[in-house]
Amino acid sequence: MLRRKTRRVQGAEESAQGALDDPLDAAQERRVRAVLALGGVPQTDLPDGVQQVRLRLLERAASGAEAPRDVSAWAAVVASNLAMDWHRARRRQERIGERLASLRPAEHTVDDSGEETKVLSLAVAQGLDELPDAQRQILVLRFYADLPVRGIAEELGIPEGTVKSRLHSAVRALRTRLHEDEVV
Numbered sequence: 001m002l003r004r005k006t007r008r009v010q011g012a013e014e015s016a017q018g019a020l021d022d023p024l025d026a027a028q029e030r031r032v033r034a035v036l037a038l039g040g041v042p043q044t045d046l047p048d049g050v051q052q053v054r055l056r057l058l059e060r061a062a063s064g065a066e067a068p069r070d071v072s073a074w075a076a077v078v079a080s081n082l083a084m085d086w087h088r089a090r091r092r093q094e095r096i097g098e099r100l101a102s103l104r105p106a107e108h109t110v111d112d113s114g115e116e117t118k119v120l121s122l123a124v125a126q127g128l129d130e131l132p133d134a135q136r137q138i139l140v141l142r143f144y145a146d147l148p149v150r151g152i153a154e155e156l157g158i159p160e161g162t163v164k165s166r167l168h169s170a171v172r173a174l175r176t177r178l179h180e181d182e183v184v
Contacts, residue, residue, distance in 0.1 A: 023057040024050070028072045031145060032079040038144045039083025039136065040129050049086075053078050076145035077155040083140070084133045120178075127177040135170035142167055 024032065029050055036049040053075050061067065068074035128136050141147045141155075142163075149167070153160040 023054055023061070023071070024075060028075050031072060032075050035076050035079040035140055035145050036083050038125075038128065038140045039080055039086070040125075041083050041086050045086065049079060049082050052082055070151070073145075073147055073151050073155055076141060076147060077152075080137045080141055080145070084137055087129075087133060123178055123181055124174070127174045130177065131170055131173060135166050135173065138163055138166040139170040139174070 032050050032053050033046050036046050037043070041049055056078055057071070057075065128139065131139065137156075138152060141152050142149070147155070149160055149163050153163045156163070
C-alpha cells in the first residue's frame with residue numbers, strides 16, 4: 001500500500017514537472033493553432049506546427065538567448081512564419097508535380113449548406129490563400145492573433161509603416177476578392 005502511494009506521488013510530481021517544462025500554456029497553444037490554421041496549414045499538420053513552435057522556443061532557451069518579452073506574440077509570429085514555410089513547400093511540390101506530369105491535389109470544395117457564416121468563412125480562407133505571403137502574414141497576425149501594429153513591426157523587424165501598408169493592401173485585396181465572388 002505504501003509503495004502504491006509513493007508511486008502515485010512520484011507520478012504526480014513527474015507529470016507536474018512535465019507541465020512546467022512545456023514552454024507554451026494552453027492559451028498560447030490555442031493561439032498558435034489558430035494562426036497556423038488561418039495561415040492555411042491543414043488540420044492534420046497543426047500538431048506538428050505546434051511542436052515546431054515549442055521546439056524553437058526550447059532551442060532559444062537552450063542557446064542562452066534571452067526569453068522573448070511576450071512569449072504569446074513571439075509564438076504567434078513563429079507560427080505565422082511556419083505557415084508561410086508550409087505554403088512555400090506546397091508550391092515547390094506543385095511545381096515538381098507539374099514537371100513530372102502528376103495529378104494536382106484536389107481543390108477544396110465549398111459546402112453548399114446555405115449557411116452564410118460557413119460560406120463567408122470559406123471565402124475568407126480562400127481569399128487568404130490567394131494573398132501574397134507577406135500580406136497574409138500581416139493580416140493573420142493583426143486580426144487573428146490580435147497583435148497591435150507596433151508589436152507586429154517589432155516581432156518581424158520591419159517599420160510600422162510597412163506593416164500598415166501591407167495591412168491596408170491585404171484588406172483591400174481580400175475585400176475585392178469577396179465582392180468579386182459575391183460573398184459580401
